[in-house]
Amino acid sequence: MNLNNQDDFNLAYLGQFDDKITNLLIDLSSNQASNLQSGKSNRKISFLIAECFQNVIRHSDNLEKIENNDFFLLKKAGNVFYIFSINLIKKEKVQKIENAISTINELDKDELKKMYLKELENSEISDKGGAGLGLIEIARKTNNKLIFDFTESESGDYLFHFLTTLNLSNEDEESTSNELIFNFKKIYSKMLAKNTLFFYKGDFKQNTILPILSIVEANYLPSNFSKSNSKKMYLVAIEALQNISRHSLEKENKKEGTFTIKEHDNNLVIEFSNLVSGSIKPELENEFNYLISLDEESLGDLYKKRLKTILPSNQISSKVGLIEIIKNAGKNNIKFDFKSSENEDNNFIYNLAVSFSMN
Amino acid sequence: MKIEATEETPEFLINESESKISLKGRAFPENAISFFNPIFKSTYSFIEKSTSVVRFEIDLEYFNSASTKQLINLISSLETFHQNGKNILIVWKYDKGDDLIKAKGQEFSTFFDLPFKVEAI
Structure with a gap:
């Protein structure tokens, strides 16, 4: 997944789902859905997202505390929203879930409504509170078949893959359910292989940045870092995310970028990328190379000079953001590069990766 | 005079009886100039x-x-x-153990020639 793909929006999370992270992911997903859609379909998407989270949380069996197996992905491409989840379940549950979904998939709209009402009346509440109502509601709201499959894990338990699609236009989808689920599983495997814990691609408005920062703060800082290091990482995240929002090339009223968190060699690496115009590439490259070439003292002097310079009112950027990132992360922990964009002749993808040691 | 804190902006308070002005919380608004303008005034x-x-x-x-x-x-x-005769004391506060915010305060204090204290809470 990168900026070159044609999706309007991607959000992927790999890890544990406690109440806090679940709520933050629901906030961010719903925020994005409302940035992309309005009115009735937006409410529908928010409902489906919440329902899907309930599905992951309520039916995941915390088997021997195997870490990082649960997965959530939200994607919008063209007129279709996809919500994909993976969770680990016990072998005994496979048949029950399979039967429930197969039954739902055989029913038409009216039959689903009848089943829903019947379930409401005599719902057999399981110990985790689910009664299949959620699955029926997903099928009713999407007007689509529920797509799922199971794979056996090494431990003998099962990974339950579940895909919800919501087509906002009346056109038929081109991909078959097998193709779809195969592609989503591929993304999961790739993230697992690369130790990618969080991925976001989309528009960077302040209302997106804030929930992303809350996710960083709640989920990645406390367990991994000392107070000082976690503050540094948070400050770098603020700076780099707002940088995308301010300086990314605007296309169709959107300032698009990606934000990734991964683990690598006992470091937590945060990566940012966004599209920049070919005309500002030399300036940005020179500035970065210059700042990196400075020793700590000279960088501090430049920081002071730029902070104390009174800017003309039409100049917003004081050029201290990048210095702030370098000061907080340490210049040896930062990498940046430019890649030419596959879709745009004169533009570049600016990529910044910052590592923080988890020791 | 009081501006309430938000998720991205600090509380701003002028306590006239104590002759104290304070900024407390988080400051990363999208538009810092428009947030700070009324504070300056x-x-x-x-x-x-x-x-x-x-x-x-x-x-x-x-x-x-x-x-x-x-x-x-x-x-x-x-x-x-301060140079024009007003008595002003800047107090930069940091949580005990928060070395980063402490270091920021110490660094900023060297930028100016006025009473500037860096103080643990």
């Missing part, structure tokens, strides 16, 4: 009228570079007031 008009020592407390947990720039502009103006 209220601070300057309070100091102009004031006859005793004005204590300006900065207790920020997180701030972005755009807010840092505004903060430095604000302290620069306070420095001018």
